[in-house]
Amino acid sequence: MFFPSRQSFLRVVDVTKRFPGVLALDSVTLELYLSxxxxxxxxxxxxxxxxxxxxxxxxxxxxxYIEILGKPMKLLSPVDAVNYGIYxxxxxxxxxxxxxxxxxxLIALKSYSAFARVSEVRSLIVEESQxxxxxxxxxxxxxxxxxxxxxxxxxxxxxxxxxRVLLVDEVTTYLPTSVREKFYSYLRKLxxxxxxxxxxxxxxxxxxxxxxxxxxxxxxxxxxxIEKAExxxxxxxxxxxxxxxxxxxxxxNVLLKDLTTENRRAVVKLDRVWVISESRGxxxxxxxxxxxxxxxxxxxxxxxxGQRELAEVLVGLRSIRSGRxxxxxxxxxxxxxxxxxxAGIGFISETPLYHNLSGDLSLVENxxxxxxxxxxxxxxxxxxxxxxxxxKYGIISTSPKTPVKVLSGGNIMRFTxxxxxEFAKKALIVLNPSRSLDEKFKWSFINTIKxxxxxxxMSVIYISESLDEVLQVSDTVAVxxxxxxxxxxxxxxxxxxxxxxxxxx
Amino acid sequence: MxxxxxxxxxRSRKSIATSTPVILLLSLLLGLVASYTLIWTFSxxxxxxxxxxxxxxxxxxxxxxxxxxxLTILGTAISIAFYGSFWNVGAEGQYVFGMLGAIYLVMFSPxxxxxxxxxxxxxxxxxxxxxxxxxxxxxxxxxxxxxLKAYTRVSEVPVMLLMNYIAYSISDxxxxxxxxxxxxxxxxxxxxxxxxxxxTVISGLEVLRxxxxxxxxxxxxxxxxxxxxxxxxxxxxxxxxxxVALKSSGRNEKKTIILVSAISxxxxxxxxxxxxxxxxxxLLYNIGDGKTGFYGYTAILVAWLSFKDLRFVIPSAIIVxxxxxxxxxxxxxxxxLLPPGVSAFAFSQIFIGTTLVVYSLARIxxxxxxxxxxxx
Ligand SMILES: Nc1ncnc2c1ncn2[C@@H]1O[C@H](COP(=O)(O)OP(=O)(O)OP(=O)(O)O)[C@@H](O)[C@H]1O
Ligand SMILES: [Mg+2]
Numbered sequence: 001m002f003f004p005s006r007q008s009f010l011r012v013v014d015v016t017k018r019f020p021g022v023l024a025l026d027s028v029t030l031e032l033y034l035s036x037x038x039x040x041x042x043x044x045x046x047x048x049x050x051x052x053x054x055x056x057x058x059x060x061x062x063x064x065y066i067e068i069l070g071k072p073m074k075l076l077s078p079v080d081a082v083n084y085g086i087y088x089x090x091x092x093x094x095x096x097x098x099x100x101x102x103x104x105x106l107i108a109l110k111s112y113s114a115f116a117r118v119s120e121v122r123s124l125i126v127e128e129s130q131x132x133x134x135x136x137x138x139x140x141x142x143x144x145x146x147x148x149x150x151x152x153x154x155x156x157x158x159x160x161x162x163x164r165v166l167l168v169d170e171v172t173t174y175l176p177t178s179v180r181e182k183f184y185s186y187l188r189k190l191x192x193x194x195x196x197x198x199x200x201x202x203x204x205x206x207x208x209x210x211x212x213x214x215x216x217x218x219x220x221x222x223x224x225x226i227e228k229a230e231x232x233x234x235x236x237x238x239x240x241x242x243x244x245x246x247x248x249x250x251x252x253n254v255l256l257k258d259l260t261t262e263n264r265r266a267v268v269k270l271d272r273v274w275v276i277s278e279s280r281g282x283x284x285x286x287x288x289x290x291x292x293x294x295x296x297x298x299x300x301x302x303x304x305x306g307q308r309e310l311a312e313v314l315v316g317l318r319s320i321r322s323g324r325x326x327x328x329x330x331x332x333x334x335x336x337x338x339x340x341x342x343a344g345i346g347f348i349s350e351t352p353l354y355h356n357l358s359g360d361l362s363l364v365e366n367x368x369x370x371x372x373x374x375x376x377x378x379x380x381x382x383x384x385x386x387x388x389x390x391x392k393y394g395i396i397s398t399s400p401k402t403p404v405k406v407l408s409g410g411n412i413m414r415f416t417x418x419x420x421x422e423f424a425k426k427a428l429i430v431l432n433p434s435r436s437l438d439e440k441f442k443w444s445f446i447n448t449i450k451x452x453x454x455x456x457x458m459s460v461i462y463i464s465e466s467l468d469e470v471l472q473v474s475d476t477v478a479v480x481x482x483x484x485x486x487x488x489x490x491x492x493x494x495x496x497x498x499x500x501x502x503x504x505x
Numbered sequence: 506m507x508x509x510x511x512x513x514x515x516r517s518r519k520s521i522a523t524s525t526p527v528i529l530l531l532s533l534l535l536g537l538v539a540s541y542t543l544i545w546t547f548s549x550x551x552x553x554x555x556x557x558x559x560x561x562x563x564x565x566x567x568x569x570x571x572x573x574x575x576l577t578i579l580g581t582a583i584s585i586a587f588y589g590s591f592w593n594v595g596a597e598g599q600y601v602f603g604m605l606g607a608i609y610l611v612m613f614s615p616x617x618x619x620x621x622x623x624x625x626x627x628x629x630x631x632x633x634x635x636x637x638x639x640x641x642x643x644x645x646x647x648x649x650x651x652x653l654k655a656y657t658r659v660s661e662v663p664v665m666l667l668m669n670y671i672a673y674s675i676s677d678x679x680x681x682x683x684x685x686x687x688x689x690x691x692x693x694x695x696x697x698x699x700x701x702x703x704x705t706v707i708s709g710l711e712v713l714r715x716x717x718x719x720x721x722x723x724x725x726x727x728x729x730x731x732x733x734x735x736x737x738x739x740x741x742x743x744x745x746x747x748x749v750a751l752k753s754s755g756r757n758e759k760k761t762i763i764l765v766s767a768i769s770x771x772x773x774x775x776x777x778x779x780x781x782x783x784x785x786x787x788l789l790y791n792i793g794d795g796k797t798g799f800y801g802y803t804a805i806l807v808a809w810l811s812f813k814d815l816r817f818v819i820p821s822a823i824i825v826x827x828x829x830x831x832x833x834x835x836x837x838x839x840x841x842l843l844p845p846g847v848s849a850f851a852f853s854q855i856f857i858g859t860t861l862v863v864y865s866l867a868r869i870x871x872x873x874x875x876x877x878x879x880x881x
Contacts, residue, residue: 315753341755349753356754358747365739370754373736 009034009196010055010086010165013072015064017050019406021398024050025061026220032165037187037197039207041240042217043438044410045396048200049091051217052167055198056088057081085164087157089171091200091409091436092353093150097143101125101136101153108157121160128156132186133179134303144278147350147432148303148465165196170409170436172199172206178504179302184210202410202438204236216240241440265329266290267427267459268314268345273323275309275483283309285483287323291427294457296450298474299485300467302503306483307463308350311431314461315347316340317355328426346424350432352416359405363390363397363415366404370423389418394441409436417445421452427459434469446473467499479503528867529820533827536860540835543855562831571712571784572800572826574721575776579804580811580818581728582772587813588732589765590745595650595665596773597801598672599643601792603777605676606642608695608788610635611702613684620702628701632716635702636778643774644767646672651766655759661766669801673793680788693790704783714783724772725819731768732815741765745813773801803829810864824864828857 010032017025024047032038040048053059055066057075065072068084075081078088095104102122109121122138129136132155142150151171158166172183187197187210201207207214208231215225216239223239269290277283284306291297301307312318313325316337325333327343349355357366364386368377371385386400393414397407404412413436420428428449434442450473453460463480464470470477471491478488479502487502541555562568579596586593610616610631619631646668650661679695686696704714732738743751744761752758780800781788789796807825811817835856 317749317753336757337752338755338757341753347753353747354749356750358743358750360746361739361742365742368736368739369743369750369756375737376735377739379734 007034008032009069011067012051012055013064013067015051015054015061015066017047017054017059017061019398020402022396023220025054027064028217028220028222029064030215030222030225032196032198034196035191035194036212037191037199037210039199039201039211039214040217041201041204041207041214041236043202043240044394044414044436044441045219045408046217047220048217049169049408050220052088052169052198052200055081055165056086056167058088082161082163085162086167087161087163087165088167089151089154089158089169091169092351093147093154095142095150095153098141100139100141101145102138104142104153105157105160109160124160125156128159129153131182131189132156132159133183141278144283146304146308147435163195165198166190167198167200169200170202172201172203202436202442204233204240204439208233208236218242237439240438264293266326267293267295267328268461269326270313271324271326273313273325274321275313275318276321277309277483282321283483284313287485289461289478289485289488291459291461293459294453296453296460296462296473296475298470298477298491299461299463299480300470300477300499300503301465301480303465305480305503307431307465307480309483310480311347311349311429311463314340314429315345315355344423344425344427346420346428348416348420348428348430348433350435352412353405356416356420357404357412360403362401362403363395364400366415367419367422370419385422389415389422393418410438410441413437414441421448424458425456427461430460430462430464432464432466434464434466442469449473467496467503471496471499481505528864529824532824532860532864532867535863536828536856539859540856558834559831562827562834567710567712568830569823569826570710572798572803572829573822574713574717575780575798575800576804576807576822576826577721577819578724578776578779579773579800580807580822581725581815582769582776583804583808584811584813584815584818585728585732585741585772586765586769587808588738588745588815589741589761591651591654591762591765591769592662593647593665593766593769593773594662594805595647595668595801596769596804597797597799598665598669599646599770599773600777600780600801601669601672601676601797602642602646603639603774603779604781604785604788605679605777606639606774607635607778607781608684608698610638611698611782612696620699623701632702632704632782635782636716636720636775639778639781640771640774643777644771647766647770647773648763651763651770654766655762670793676788676792677790680790680792684788686787695788697786698782702782703786704779714779717779717783720775720779724775725815728772729815737761737764776800806861810861821864824860828860832857 008031012028012030015025015028016023028047028051030051040051042048050059054061055075057078057080060076066075067073073084075084075086081087096107099107102118102125105121105125106118125136125138129152132152134149134152136145136149136152136156142153145153155168155171172180187199190197199207199211212228213225214231214236216223216236218240226236270287273284273287274282275284287310289297289299299307299310309318313320316332316335316339319334323333324331327340327345330343332339332343347356353359358369364379364382367386367389368382372378372382383400389395390397390400395407395411395414395418397411404415407415413433417433430449433445437445446469449460449462452458460473462470462473474491476488476490477494477499479486479499481503486505489499537556537559541552544550544555579600583593583596611620616631616634619627623631650664650668653659653664654661681693684695686694688696704716707713707715707718732742740751740756740761741764743756744758744765748758751761803825807818807821810821810824832854
């Protein structure tokens with residue numbers, strides 16, 4: 001085919017990158033044209049982030065090189081790449097928790113020796129963040145932002161650095177429909193300005209919606225790059241997961257649990273709970289929630305509505321200003337995570353390296369932290385158990401002794417899920433688990449928790465920004481908006497539109 | 506325009522060139538070469554006498570062994586604390602408290618009777634008690650900043666630096682006051698502890714004491730077991746790397762901070778007690794004037810050089826003690842050779858500095874590979 005308007009800007013030439021025991025990129029060659037949105041699709045651990053990091057100068061390839069406008073370049077550090085206008089938005093936002101948004105951005109601008117006038121930057125943040133998707137308060141402390149908001153801050157940073165090639169790693173997974181539309185048009189605007197967007201994602205539908213071309217990766221290799229004319233969801237899925245290793249549809253709803261006849265005491269109950277936010281008033285207002293044995297309660301809301309705070313309260317990491325919290329009828333208000341954990345409540349966070357795991361320690365040690373061994377650690381048993389979990393949940397890691405932080409985002413999430421499912425007996429608190437999971441694993445995870453809750457009476461509180469998932473998994477759906485629960489419905493009795501309205505009202 | 510850049514990437518494979526013994530030798534060697542070059546420009550000292558002095562230091566390793574043992578114990582104490590991000594800069598004070606604990610038990614407590622007329626078995630038990638009481642006092646002294654950190658979030662570093670001076674003062678107060686000796690020829694110090702309470706000299710290696718050797722091995726082995734194989738060790742590591750994960754997995758952060766401070770202080774206290782019973786035999790006045798050998802401070806360097814890896818405490822302690830003894834010897838040796846006005850002390854410092862820099866760099870390159878890249 002002939003595309004007269006196409007002008008190649010950047011080429012990845014025969015790049016190979018090996019980590020201990022893993023071939024993360026295997027002779028990858030890829031060409032990016034000016035003015036295109038190019039999507040990289042692939043399952044967890046297929047090498048997407050590694051490819052982006054090579055382009056951004058974060059990793060130096062073992063073999064191969066990057067070519068810009070036909071000239072081989074050595075990108076040896078992110079600063080080099082930024083000089084060519086290449087900027088990487090990481091899967092895990094890389095911001096200093098204790099600083100405000102402005103401060104974070106100023107640091108970044110400084111380190112790339114770009115201009116930095118505080119008042120100017122402040123108003124640019126307001127302006128750009130609105131263009132990108134949703135308003136970010138420049139004076140907010142990063143520790144208070146939701147995951148999605150942090151990614152928007154990263155995008156603002158890129159925009160202020162005048163990026164020409166924007167490498168976006170899993171940013172869009174959770175954007176609410178309205179914001180997503182805005183974000184897509186932001187990307188299209190970049191494209192019209194002759195820029196390049198490399199959009200890394202797990203979501204086939206998203207790639208198909210917004211990209212001009214799609215490159216599918218599997219186990220470090222490029223399976224194929226396809227043009228818009230060939231876009232077809234099923235075809236792309238096949239490329240991603242292989243001929244028959246994929247699930248084309250979300251699983252059909254397992255029978256809903258009939259909770260009306262259940263007169264049992266709530267496993268987890270929040271009674272008029274108020275929680276202070278560090279900077280602005282209350283993060284949670286007058287929350288009333290209760291979950292019965294075996295019930296799956298979905299809590300859905302757009303990014304930044306208080307989901308993170310809710311999860312932290314349920315786990316005991318955040319203190320309650322007023323109101324009570326009961327686990328199995330026992331008052332655990334402000335008693336810290338010890339009592340809650342001892343009751344057998346598991347926690348899967350959207351940021352496992354912050355909430356759940358120590359990245360410096362091995363899988364075995366992180367498993368040990370939550371499970372076996374009172375005085376001595378039964379290392380043999382733990383290693384065997386880790387191997388078993390790796391097998392069962394498809395966790396790719398060089399060995400059970402590898403430090404957790406070197407695993408790919410999806411693999412870290414899988415490991416967290418594996419460990420917490422192993423641990424939790426009474427209830428499971430889940431916060432945006434699917435952010436870094438590929439579709440196949442996401443649905444199998446959702447199936448797993450459904451089955452467990454049906455067969456063992458374990459309760460689940462599934463807090464998510466994704467309405468699809470919440471509708472798929474829950475018996476009961478609650479909507480959270482601005483720190484308040486604005487509606488609780490039984491799954492069968494509610495229309496999707498009603499929930500959507502409540503989420504954004 | 507030619508641009509040279511330095512690229513640092515994380516190493517994915519380990520090589521022999523970065524194994525511990527190679528790093529040790531390499532850093533000592535480069536330190537030697539650098540300091541020799543410098544000395545040569547001033548004094549034209551022939552290489553034979555220079556290197557033979559070094560050789561002599563090494564073969565008269567006995568001068569090295571004694572600091573090595575104490576720096577290993579104290580380095581282990583501090584290193585464990587570092588694993589839990591408890592920055593124990595107070596080991597010096599805990600070490601002094603260890604001395605106080607030991608001398609109290611031996612001379613001023615009811616147990617002191619045993620040393621005057623007990624049999625050897627009773628003596629042995631009493632000595633053990635003296636060492637343990639030193640450990641316990643070190644523990645108490647360390648518990649103060651530990652508890653402050655756990656309950657009020659006050660940083661332990663300034664608190665402990667201050668507490669080191671308070672420990673000196675308490676020791677001086679006791680030495681000049683209630684514990685002042687009668688048989689001291691007018692000096693302000695305590696009396697010597699009875700012969701029967703002193704540690705056992707190893708014949709043929711007079712600088713060593715059996716009990717100190719055994720204690721060093723035991724402390725290191727137990728510390729290693731603790732960090733690698735126990736739940737407490739794991740929790741200390743998680744405390745140091747991600748305290749949120751420690752809490753959310755249902756563990757008590759405060760308890761862990763207090764335990765790590767206690768363990769670290771106990772070990773530092775042991776070292777003080779062993780010192781007093783094995784070498785010093787009494788407390789001197791003005792103890793802060795270098796009469797502790799500043800071991801508690803030097804050991805921070807040992808722990809720092811081992812970069813949160815207990816296995817590196819011993820090689821680091823070897824380096825640090827070799828440096829201090831060689832530096833000392835070289836000073837005496839160079840005094841006559843150098844032109845007036847050029848300080849011998851400076852040269853020994855250069856040697857120590859170079860070696861430490863090389864050692865640290867080598868430890869970093871063990872984890873990261875550094876490449877120089879030149880491009881047009
Ligand atoms: N720094 C590293 N050290 C060791 N192994 C690594 C490192 N970075 C990535 N890997 C491994 O390389 C493989 C590819 O990782 P990569 O992060 O590129 O995957 P990904 O496609 O982005 O996956 P995900 O969807 O889970 O984010 C994985 O098996 C991962 O464990
Ligand atoms: Mg990734």
